[in-house]
Amino acid sequence: IGxxxxxxxxxxxxxxxxxxxxxGTAGTADVYYKQIMCLSMKVGYRVISxxxxxxxxxxxxxxxxxxxLDAIDVHHIHLYGTSLGGFLAQLFAQxxxxxxxxxxxxNTFLETRSFAAAMxxxxxxxxxxxxxxxxxxxxxxxxxxxxxxIADSVDFVVSQVETLSRDELASxxxxxxxxxxxxxxxxxxxxITIMD
Numbered sequence: 001i002g003x004x005x006x007x008x009x010x011x012x013x014x015x016x017x018x019x020x021x022x023x024g025t026a027g028t029a030d031v032y033y034k035q036i037m038c039l040s041m042k043v044g045y046r047v048i049s050x051x052x053x054x055x056x057x058x059x060x061x062x063x064x065x066x067x068x069l070d071a072i073d074v075h076h077i078h079l080y081g082t083s084l085g086g087f088l089a090q091l092f093a094q095x096x097x098x099x100x101x102x103x104x105x106x107n108t109f110l111e112t113r114s115f116a117a118a119m120x121x122x123x124x125x126x127x128x129x130x131x132x133x134x135x136x137x138x139x140x141x142x143x144x145x146x147x148x149x150i151a152d153s154v155d156f157v158v159s160q161v162e163t164l165s166r167d168e169l170a171s172x173x174x175x176x177x178x179x180x181x182x183x184x185x186x187x188x189x190x191x192i193t194i195m196d
Contacts, residue, residue: 001071004053004064010072011036012046017076017101021049024083024107025172026137028160035080048072052088054171056126058180061088062095069099080104084172087112090182102191111181122177130166137161137169 008029012018019039021032032049039045050068055061065088069077078101081089086108093100109115116122125133138161141154161169185192 001067002064004055004067006050006053006068008048008050009036010046010048011040013044014046014073016044016046017078018046018048018074019078019080019104020074021047022052022079022081022085022089023049024085025169025176026141026157026161027082027085028163031157031160032080048074052085052168052172052175054167056171056174057178058088058091058175061175062092065092066096066099075099076101078102078104080106081108082106083108084176087182088175090185091180093185093187094183097186100187102193103185103187104193104195106195112177112179113181116177116179119173119177122174125173125177126170128166128170130169133166133169133173134161134164136173 009032010018021029021035023029023031029049029051032047036047036049039047052061053064055064069075076099079089079093081087081104083106086105087110089100089103089105090108090110093103119125119136121128138158141157146154
C-alpha cells in the first residue's frame with residue numbers, strides 16, 4: 001500500500017468492526033494466532049493481526065496505518081496492542097480518534113524517553129548489523145525457568161525475532177526511541193482496557 005508492505009491475517013465477517021492486533025518490537029502478526037483461533041470460532045467477531053511495516057517515525061506510522069485501513073475498507077476499529085504495538089495504538093487513537101472505538105493495552109508505555117536514555121546508540125540504529133539488533137531485542141525477553149506454556153510462548157517469540165529483517169528491527173527500535181508521548185485521549189476510560 002503506497003511504499004509500505006503490509007502482512008496481515010484477517011478472520012471473521014467483513015461487516016463487523018474488527019479487533020486489530022499490533023505486536024510488540026519482537027513480535028509479528030503470527031503472535032496472535034491463539035486469539036485469532038479462539039475468537040474466529042465465535043460468531044460475530046472479526047480479528048485482524050498485522051505486522052508493523054518499516055516506518056521510521058510516528059507520523060509515518062499514523063499515515064501508513066490509516067492508508068492500510070482505507071485499503072482494506074475498514075473505517076472503525078478496536079485496537080489491541082502489546083508493548084510497542086500498544087504505544088502505536090495509543091498514538092493512532094490520539095491522532096485519529098474518530099476511527100478508534102476501544103483500546104486494549106498490554107505491557108505498553110506512554111512515552112519513549114526512558115527507552116531513548118537506555119539506548120545511547122539510538123542515532124546509529126539504522127546502520128547497526130542485524131545480529132546486534134536481534135541480540136538487543138532478545139535481551140528484553142525474560143530468560144529462566146517458566147511454566148511450560150510460558151516457556152513455549154517465549155520460544156515462539158524468540159523464533160519470530162529470527163524472521164525479522166534488519167530494516168524491520170531497526171524501524172521498530174527507532175519507533176521505540178523516537179521522541180514521543182501519548183497525550184490525553186478523547187476515548188472514554190470505559191473503552192480502554194489495560195492488562196499487565
